[in-house]
Amino acid sequence: MSDEKQFTIESYLEYIRNRKLMGSKCKDCGVTYVPVRKLCSECNSTKMEWVEMSGKGELAAFTSITVGTPYFVERGYDRKNPYCFSVIKLDEGPMISAQLVGVEESKPETIEIGTPLKVTFLESEVKGETKVDLGFEPA
Amino acid sequence: MGKLARKIALVGAGMSKFGRNFPEKRNPDMWIDAWLDAVEKTDNGIEPKDIDACYVGNYSSDLFNHQGHLGPQMADLVGLTPKPAARFEGACASSGIAMRQAILAIASGVHDVVAVCGCECMTEQPTVNVTDVLATASDSIFEYPAGATFPGLYATVASAHFKKYGTTAEDLMRVGIKNHENGAENPYAQMQQSIKKLMDSKIAKYTSQGRDLPDWEDEFDFLKSSSNPVIAYPLRLFDCSLITDGAACLFLAAEDVAKDFTDTPIWVAGTGQGSAALSIHDRKEITSFVATREASRQAYEMAGVGPKDIQIAEVHDCFTIAEILAMEDLGFYEKGKAIDAVKTGESKLDGALPINTSGGLKSKGHPVGATGAAQAVEIFKQMRGIAERNRQVKFDVERAMTHNLGGSGASCVVTIWEK
Ligand SMILES: CC(C)(COP(=O)(O)OP(=O)(O)OC[C@H]1O[C@@H](n2cnc3c(N)ncnc32)[C@H](O)[C@@H]1OP(=O)(O)O)[C@@H](O)C(=O)NCCC(=O)NCCS
Numbered sequence: 428m429s430d431e432k433q434f435t436i437e438s439y440l441e442y443i444r445n446r447k448l449m450g451s452k453c454k455d456c457g458v459t460y461v462p463v464r465k466l467c468s469e470c471n472s473t474k475m476e477w478v479e480m481s482g483k484g485e486l487a488a489f490t491s492i493t494v495g496t497p498y499f500v501e502r503g504y505d506r507k508n509p510y511c512f513s514v515i516k517l518d519e520g521p522m523i524s525a526q527l528v529g530v531e532e533s534k535p536e537t538i539e540i541g542t543p544l545k546v547t548f549l550e551s552e553v554k555g556e557t558k559v560d561l562g563f564e565p566a
Numbered sequence: 567m568g569k570l571a572r573k574i575a576l577v578g579a580g581m582s583k584f585g586r587n588f589p590e591k592r593n594p595d596m597w598i599d600a601w602l603d604a605v606e607k608t609d610n611g612i613e614p615k616d617i618d619a620c621y622v623g624n625y626s627s628d629l630f631n632h633q634g635h636l637g638p639q640m641a642d643l644v645g646l647t648p649k650p651a652a653r654f655e656g657a658c659a660s661s662g663i664a665m666r667q668a669i670l671a672i673a674s675g676v677h678d679v680v681a682v683c684g685c686e687c688m689t690e691q692p693t694v695n696v697t698d699v700l701a702t703a704s705d706s707i708f709e710y711p712a713g714a715t716f717p718g719l720y721a722t723v724a725s726a727h728f729k730k731y732g733t734t735a736e737d738l739m740r741v742g743i744k745n746h747e748n749g750a751e752n753p754y755a756q757m758q759q760s761i762k763k764l765m766d767s768k769i770a771k772y773t774s775q776g777r778d779l780p781d782w783e784d785e786f787d788f789l790k791s792s793s794n795p796v797i798a799y800p801l802r803l804f805d806c807s808l809i810t811d812g813a814a815c816l817f818l819a820a821e822d823v824a825k826d827f828t829d830t831p832i833w834v835a836g837t838g839q840g841s842a843a844l845s846i847h848d849r850k851e852i853t854s855f856v857a858t859r860e861a862s863r864q865a866y867e868m869a870g871v872g873p874k875d876i877q878i879a880e881v882h883d884c885f886t887i888a889e890i891l892a893m894e895d896l897g898f899y900e901k902g903k904a905i906d907a908v909k910t911g912e913s914k915l916d917g918a919l920p921i922n923t924s925g926g927l928k929s930k931g932h933p934v935g936a937t938g939a940a941q942a943v944e945i946f947k948q949m950r951g952i953a954e955r956n957r958q959v960k961f962d963v964e965r966a967m968t969h970n971l972g973g974s975g976a977s978c979v980v981t982i983w984e985k
């Protein structure tokens with residue numbers, strides 16, 4: 428992958444499909460965006476560069492969902508088998524949403540905000556296609 | 567901050583019965599019910615010829631009912647065509663936004679009187695579809711694939727609030743108990759039952775079925791039991807607003823003509839609107855909504871008043887945690903302190919600052935696009951002393967607030983009303 432990739436949502440998602448968590452960093456003010464942005468909403472600059480995230484962060488907030496969206500229900504999640512939606516604060520600063528795995532989803536009281544996490548890429552088959560979604564798990 | 571170029575009053579307000587109305591009533595049917603109710607509550611009457619435009623607030627008739635373009639559809643049903651008619655969308659803040667646009671259009675001098683419609687017909691879809699349609703008000707590229715549902719997003723906010731301020735599930739339960747108590751007194755509400763009453767009727771049902779009886783001592787026992795299942799931890803069923811069909815209607819008029827319709831207009835003292843990143847992860851804070859803070863800052867400034875001057879408020883309790891956040895972000899209480907006020911009963915009907923006397927979204931129901939306008943209906947009644955049953959507050963309300971939130975806090979409209 429070359430660094431000429433445009434700063435679009437599709438480029439970001441393509442990186443995810445290739446198991447890379449990438450952001451854009453503003454060359455003028457230094458703010459990092461994950462998901463990627465072409466325009467810096469802090470300083471209005473368009474001078475961006477791609478930066479790869481370490482994939483490390485900590486759990487900022489979460490929930491364990493028993494009544495899920497069709498995308499998750501189709502993949503077998505339900506009241507007896509809940510899944511965790513979470514917000515992760517990356518070491519590089521930005522926050523991102525992802526499914527939290529490797530935890531006891533049906534015992535959410537055991538999950539703690541502040542837990543160190545690392546990135547993982549979640550594969551699933553949807554209508555014969557392999558999908559890769561962003562996930563995080565305890566580090 | 568600008569002022570409104572002329573004074574504007576709410577001269578009539580009404581709503582349809584809220585509930586699971588489909589298929590007996592769809593959006594057009596409920597809008598006519600709301601219109602007739604509002605006409606009846608306009609002292610000197612009001613007719614289509616008095617009205618210059620029709621502004622419709624609706625979130626997603628497209629996905630709920632396969633119907634777009636509601637502006638002219640609703641205008642025609644009440645005899646307002648060929649006047650200007652349009653729909654406004656801002657998730658659950660849709661009719662708050664339509665109302666604010668009507669206020670700005672009247673202030674501009676272009677229109678003198680605008681009819682505001684808020685409507686949503688949700689129960690045409692099963693819950694899993696409703697959940698999916700509601701989820702489109704969050705970020706569909708980054709939050710949705712991670713599994714976000716609306717209860718899930720507010721549960722996420724709750725988890726951070728619990729951690730930061732020591733808020734507990736019981737604190738949230740108190741909000742639901744209070745709102746159900748108020749809703750029991752509202753003949754327009756979807757669930758007109760206190761939680762205590764609901765428990766009694768469940769026990770009566772179990773008795774008649776010869777089943778084992780639960781040993782609930784009080785509401786908290788019931789709310790912690792399997793009868794109140796977790797939807798998105800830490801939120802349970804009774805922390806969630808309802809899936810509802812309903813409509814509301816407001817008549818807003820310029821000062822010059824308001825007296826034609828009533829001798830007791832309710833004035834718009836201040837209006838404000840704020841926004842935030844669509845995704846929670848793109849915001850600087852999780853436990854406070856900047857859109858609420860900004861909308862209320864504008865409204866207070868325009869009205870020349872502060873949080874202490876508000877006597878009653880209808881706030882956007884789409885989830886119990888949202889009522890707590892609103893109490894803090896509107897400046898009524900310091901961050902982390904709203905739960906104490908809930909505990910001591912300050913927000914109850916007979917408390918120092920009654921909140922959601924209508925029963926709120928929790929008990930009255932939450933037809934998302936109708937909610938903002940329906941909040942104004944309750945304030946209209948409370949300020950005129952005509953709230954039904956035992957719901958009327960015991961003091962004369964001079965100043966009140968409505969707070970209408972969209973999505974997981976990305977849109978907000980705050981309005982301050984004065985007599
Ligand atoms: C929580 C929720 C998923 C429950 O839906 P559901 O599981 O389909 O519930 P059902 O319609 O099957 O109803 C089951 C029972 O629960 C009751 N019920 C449903 N929702 C309820 C609620 N929010 N609070 C209390 N009771 C509720 C029903 O009255 C019914 O009672 P009954 O068995 O005595 O007749 C749904 O109410 C919901 O999604 N609420 C949130 C709506 C929302 O997100 N709005 C937008 C906010 S921004």
Ligand SMILES: [Zn+2]
Pocket residue numbers: 453454455456457458467468469470471472
């Ligand atoms: Zn910058």
